Amino acid sequence: AQKVTQAQTEISVVEKEDVTLDCVYETRDTTYYLFWYKQPPSGELVFLIRRNSFDEQNEISGRYSWNFQKSTSSFNFTITASQVVDSAVYFCALSDPYGGSQGNLIFGKGTKLSVKP
Amino acid sequence: GAVVSQHPSWVICKSGTSVKIECRSLDFQATTMFWYRQFPKQSLMLMATSNEGSKATYEQGVEKDKFLINHASLTLSTLTVTSAHPEDSSFYICSASRVNYGYTFGSGTRLTVV
Numbered sequence: 001a002q003k004v005t006q007a008q009t010e011i012s013v014v015e016k017e018d019v020t021l022d023c024v025y026e027t028r029d030t031t032y033y034l035f036w037y038k039q040p041p042s043g044e045l046v047f048l049i050r051r052n053s054f055d056e057q058n059e060i061s062g063r064y065s066w067n068f069q070k071s072t073s074s075f076n077f078t079i080t081a082s083q084v085v086d087s088a089v090y091f092c093a094l095s096d097p098y099g100g101s102q103g104n105l106i107f108g109k110g111t112k113l114s115v116k117p
Numbered sequence: 118g119a120v121v122s123q124h125p126s127w128v129i130c131k132s133g134t135s136v137k138i139e140c141r142s143l144d145f146q147a148t149t150m151f152w153y154r155q156f157p158k159q160s161l162m163l164m165a166t167s168n169e170g171s172k173a174t175y176e177q178g179v180e181k182d183k184f185l186i187n188h189a190s191l192t193l194s195t196l197t198v199t200s201a202h203p204e205d206s207s208f209y210i211c212s213a214s215r216v217n218y219g220y221t222f223g224s225g226t227r228l229t230v231v
Contacts, residue, residue, distance in 0.1 A: 035220075043208055045161075045222040091160065095220075104151050105212070105220060109160045 006108035023092030035093040123223025140211030146191035147213035155208040
């Protein structure tokens, strides 16, 4: 069965601190996709990244970076020099081999990040 | 980029009435649409999956007669909450997908049943 675990329920940091959000997944598929979404208080889901299981290169996008390690089934997300606007709930998600054309997303329970000024 | 429009953004209705939520893909044809429900401080839970022109597939525990899903075209899916009750109050969010395009989410609908 597919499962996504985000062990950190809530994290609070002070602005400019670095913070890492953990994500561990379980799947029997050899091909799959991993996602991170941001959900601000307004509710909409903001897409951050999609990564397929064959691409283990780490990715950096501005202050955001992702570390994908297949050996430990983890896909962690780091925000460098956090800002108040980063405050939101962050979801890690896993999809089937089709990356969205047929299967649905399995979401973790989310990590609420609070960045204080 | 792909855009999914969902409306209304919020709705308050009386207990016993029905509410329709629309999810429309604006610039692409969605192969599949998904409907999720999210209770406060909880994760998104899939309610049903629908493909254009066919009946929706509901997740276990979701009443198909209560949550009617219509996917009449490749760009429009609707969720109707029939005879709504206070326990149906929640945040409903749709997602549209197509091959190699991944998922695009609507902005969500906050339903309050009084």
